Amino acid sequence: MRYQNFMENNTTTDNAHTQMCPHFRRCGGCSWLDIAYEEQLEKKREILERHLAPFTGCEREELIPALDQFHYRNKMEFTFGGSAEEPLIGQHYKGSFHRIENLTRCLLFDERIGEVLETVREYAKSAALEPYNPKTHAGFLRHLKARCSKTSGEMMLILVTAGDFAGADEFAKIFEKFPFIKSVYYGINSRLSDIADCEKLFLLGGKEYLTENIDGTSFIISPESFFQPNTMMSAMMYGKARDMMGLTGEEYVLDLYSGSGGMGLYIAKKSKYLYSIELQKESVDIMKKNLAANGIENAEPICGDVKTALALIRRRSFDYAILDPPRSGMSKKAVRRVALKDINKILFFSCKIETAVQNLVEFGKYGYKVTRAIPFDMFPNTPFMETVFLLSR
Numbered sequence: 001m002r003y004q005n006f007m008e009n010n011t012t013t014d015n016a017h018t019q020m021c022p023h024f025r026r027c028g029g030c031s032w033l034d035i036a037y038e039e040q041l042e043k044k045r046e047i048l049e050r051h052l053a054p055f056t057g058c059e060r061e062e063l064i065p066a067l068d069q070f071h072y073r074n075k076m077e078f079t080f081g082g083s084a085e086e087p088l089i090g091q092h093y094k095g096s097f098h099r100i101e102n103l104t105r106c107l108l109f110d111e112r113i114g115e116v117l118e119t120v121r122e123y124a125k126s127a128a129l130e131p132y133n134p135k136t137h138a139g140f141l142r143h144l145k146a147r148c149s150k151t152s153g154e155m156m157l158i159l160v161t162a163g164d165f166a167g168a169d170e171f172a173k174i175f176e177k178f179p180f181i182k183s184v185y186y187g188i189n190s191r192l193s194d195i196a197d198c199e200k201l202f203l204l205g206g207k208e209y210l211t212e213n214i215d216g217t218s219f220i221i222s223p224e225s226f227f228q229p230n231t232m233m234s235a236m237m238y239g240k241a242r243d244m245m246g247l248t249g250e251e252y253v254l255d256l257y258s259g260s261g262g263m264g265l266y267i268a269k270k271s272k273y274l275y276s277i278e279l280q281k282e283s284v285d286i287m288k289k290n291l292a293a294n295g296i297e298n299a300e301p302i303c304g305d306v307k308t309a310l311a312l313i314r315r316r317s318f319d320y321a322i323l324d325p326p327r328s329g330m331s332k333k334a335v336r337r338v339a340l341k342d343i344n345k346i347l348f349f350s351c352k353i354e355t356a357v358q359n360l361v362e363f364g365k366y367g368y369k370v371t372r373a374i375p376f377d378m379f380p381n382t383p384f385m386e387t388v389f390l391l392s393r
């Protein structure tokens, strides 16, 4: 549902929000659902102003509102809970590690997920599969990860279990009634930590990958490769960031924390050469496939930690570096290693303003000044946003 429609129906009473989502307040997903959208934007503007106040000389652009206020995410991880008799599948309760809100719908992910979750619950119950308990480490069903292509409407599911799954083929068949589910995997995570990443992955049926096609660039999505969670807003952000760079085709660009090449693919097409570094091997492999699929030859993706892998790049001077670290931001050592290269301008992407500010201050010690900030409301109904900063020295 687009913002316009939502506003027509929106009242600020709690009841109205509970009607929109019966899970509101318990589910850790949309914590700002009870705040009218204009007010959400205002609160985010205030957060930005507060954090950017020390950066005098930084031109701040208006926060760009979301294209879609609901169902904007292309990726979601659901967790199993309850018992073999009454399996639950959904999101953790706000602030709780153990309690699961049993979701019947989700305003963040694809609308069709409610039916899919119900089908998985029915199957788990009929097969008497025990949900995994992160306290006792007993049980079998851990997570259901879902990804979708916003441009094709196709969906991929990855069931994460604690061990070998003898009934995997039967499990895959339960999705035959959903023509939009084009790819089903199961993966094993036998480790104690409750992350959804798998040690082994098996394709049970359908396609190996999903594909997004945005502005003439195709992006392959595999079960665990990194891809920005809000496809449409990311496309807008990549386009604006590229315009800001004013590329002529002669630039050497570093793309650090590159994921599977989201921003990098946009840049490589318009610059002389792109060197990228990414820690997760699956994302690097997908970036290589993305480059080939888009006929891009002027790029070299490197798998490694930014702190150490930068030394593998012999070239010393660059026109631009694109930095897009995870929410935790960059370590001081990583900032230092980047600053030791001769980089004219930096585009710093951040989805967490607090860690971004720490990194920007750190770059200031090496002579970089923040000259421009463009914020995007990439995560409506939550306190988070994405900001692109331009730094120069």
Ligand SMILES: C[S@@+](CC[C@H](N)C(=O)[O-])C[C@H]1O[C@@H](n2cnc3c(N)ncnc32)[C@H](O)[C@@H]1O
Pocket (backbone or CB within 6 Å): 226, 227, 228, 256, 257, 258, 259, 260, 261, 262, 263, 264, 277, 278, 279, 280, 283, 304, 305, 306, 307, 324, 325, 326
């Ligand atoms: C926000 S994502 C980057 C997204 C990417 N630039 C894009 O446009 O889609 C952050 C990425 O940093 C990677 N990462 C985390 N720590 C890293 C490190 N120390 N060195 C290199 N990459 C790292 C993660 O695996 C993740 O893919």
